[in-house]
Amino acid sequence: MAANPMSQFDVYRIGPEIKVGAFDISFTNASLFMILSTVSILLIFNLGSKKNSLLPNKIQLLAELSYTFVSKMISDTAGSKAKPYFAFIFSLFMFVLFCNMFGMIPYTFTVTSHIIVTFVLAAFIFIGVTVIGFIKHGFGYLKLFVPSGVPAVLLPLIVVIEIISYLSRPISLSVRLFANMMAGHTMMKVFGGFVISLGIVGGWLPLSFSVALTGLEILVAFLQAYVFAILTCIYLNDALNLHH
Amino acid sequence: MFKKIYFQSIFFSFFFTREAFAAESGGMPQLNPEFWVSQIFWLLLTFGIMYLVLSKLILPKISNNLESRKSQILENIEAAEKQREDSDKKLKEYDEIISKSKLEANSIFNQVREKVLKDISSKREVLDKQIDNEISDAEKEIDTLRKNSAEKINKIAIETSSELLQKLIGAEVNNSSISAIVEDLSKRNGDKYYGN
Numbered sequence: 352m353a354a355n356p357m358s359q360f361d362v363y364r365i366g367p368e369i370k371v372g373a374f375d376i377s378f379t380n381a382s383l384f385m386i387l388s389t390v391s392i393l394l395i396f397n398l399g400s401k402k403n404s405l406l407p408n409k410i411q412l413l414a415e416l417s418y419t420f421v422s423k424m425i426s427d428t429a430g431s432k433a434k435p436y437f438a439f440i441f442s443l444f445m446f447v448l449f450c451n452m453f454g455m456i457p458y459t460f461t462v463t464s465h466i467i468v469t470f471v472l473a474a475f476i477f478i479g480v481t482v483i484g485f486i487k488h489g490f491g492y493l494k495l496f497v498p499s500g501v502p503a504v505l506l507p508l509i510v511v512i513e514i515i516s517y518l519s520r521p522i523s524l525s526v527r528l529f530a531n532m533m534a535g536h537t538m539m540k541v542f543g544g545f546v547i548s549l550g551i552v553g554g555w556l557p558l559s560f561s562v563a564l565t566g567l568e569i570l571v572a573f574l575q576a577y578v579f580a581i582l583t584c585i586y587l588n589d590a591l592n593l594h595h
Numbered sequence: 596m597f598k599k600i601y602f603q604s605i606f607f608s609f610f611f612t613r614e615a616f617a618a619e620s621g622g623m624p625q626l627n628p629e630f631w632v633s634q635i636f637w638l639l640l641t642f643g644i645m646y647l648v649l650s651k652l653i654l655p656k657i658s659n660n661l662e663s664r665k666s667q668i669l670e671n672i673e674a675a676e677k678q679r680e681d682s683d684k685k686l687k688e689y690d691e692i693i694s695k696s697k698l699e700a701n702s703i704f705n706q707v708r709e710k711v712l713k714d715i716s717s718k719r720e721v722l723d724k725q726i727d728n729e730i731s732d733a734e735k736e737i738d739t740l741r742k743n744s745a746e747k748i749n750k751i752a753i754e755t756s757s758e759l760l761q762k763l764i765g766a767e768v769n770n771s772s773i774s775a776i777v778e779d780l781s782k783r784n785g786d787k788y789y790g791n
Contacts, residue, residue: 362624376637400653418661438650446645471639
């Protein structure tokens with residue numbers, strides 16, 4: 352079982368089966384790591400916001416730096432109108448980041464390596480952004496699909512392309528994160544398997560690869576969380592400041 | 596060598612993984628919908644709770660902290676600026692006072708010096724006059740004394756010599772003859788005693 356690089360993505364029930372109607376909402380290892388991530392986020396940021404000292408301690412500095420990092424990211428990409436959505440984007444970034452980072456610990460489960468999780472997040476963002484766009488601009492939001500300065504001959508084609516690209520946003524957003532996580536973890540597992548199968552003689556090369564990949568994957572874990580958050584900001588920017 | 600091992604390992608890995616896949620009869624566990632509802636439910640639950648706690652409790656506190664720090668730093672900078680201005684002003688005032696008081700001290704010193712010099716000169720004049728007077732008085736006295744002294748000495752000499760003679764000889768001598776002799780002697784010896 353351990354040789355299968357995909358077995359790390361298996362979801363299994365922890366504890367009894369819980370059913371609500373026809374739906375199975377049992378507590379699984381995915382649920383466990385979601386709870387772990389959220390609890391550690393809340394713990395860190397609660398500790399980081401408890402005391403208000405003029406000279407922040409380490410955990411306060413961490414919380415405040417993350418705060419300013421995300422707030423700068425939002426104001427850079429979506430402007431000042433996006434301020435009400437700061438808490439959501441902050442939670443989103445932190446959640447994805449912590450889930451990704453928890454996945455980097457051996458024998459853990461990576462929540463974001465499941466397409467259903469990332470798709471739910473992306474679909475929520477997509478629907479939310481679309482609703483915000485229609486609330487802010489009414490049917491004028493549809494102008495998003497009609498870029499200015501395009502020759503009238505090309506317009507039907509462009510509009511179709513724009514609509515397709517808009518509709519593919521949740522898919523691209525979710526698949527990007529999911530595929531990155533899955534590919535990275537699979538690759539690490541495969542190289543880890545090489546270490547065993549090649550033994551003491553040939554195992555050193557895949558081992559060194561594994562070490563390098565771990566560093567790369569930590570980078571990817573951060574980067575994908577960042578990309579996820581910044582794409583959300585960009586979509587939000589389209590909805591808030593309509594100028595295409 | 597390394598290349599060979601690398602390619603070999605990839606080859607072997609395909610071999611192994613295929614075997615493993617065959618054994619698991621799985622593909623991607625992500626596409627197995629068995630726990631999708633559970634994952635969605637727990638995702639919404641945990642993320643929702645986290646979002647609520649973060650947005651209602653924690654993030655406002657952090658932003659508050661940041662704002663208060665910012666404002667405190669700004670206030671401190673302002674206060675420092677103000678104090679610097681104050682100290683600059685005070686330094687200027689101090690300099691002014693110093694230069695003013697220097698001028699004043701100079702003028703006072705000059706006035707006092709002039710006054711003192713005047714006083715000294717006037718007092719000196721008075722003293723000079725007094726001294727001159729006293730000197731002239733003394734000179735007059737000396738002159739009178741000198742004039743009188745010769746006569747007195749002559750008189751004393753005459754009287755003493757007459758008394759001497761009386762005691763020595765026991766005879767009464769005519770005063771006039773003695774005075775003639777004394778005068779003669781004093782004239783002769785006058786040069787010796789007075790130097791004139």
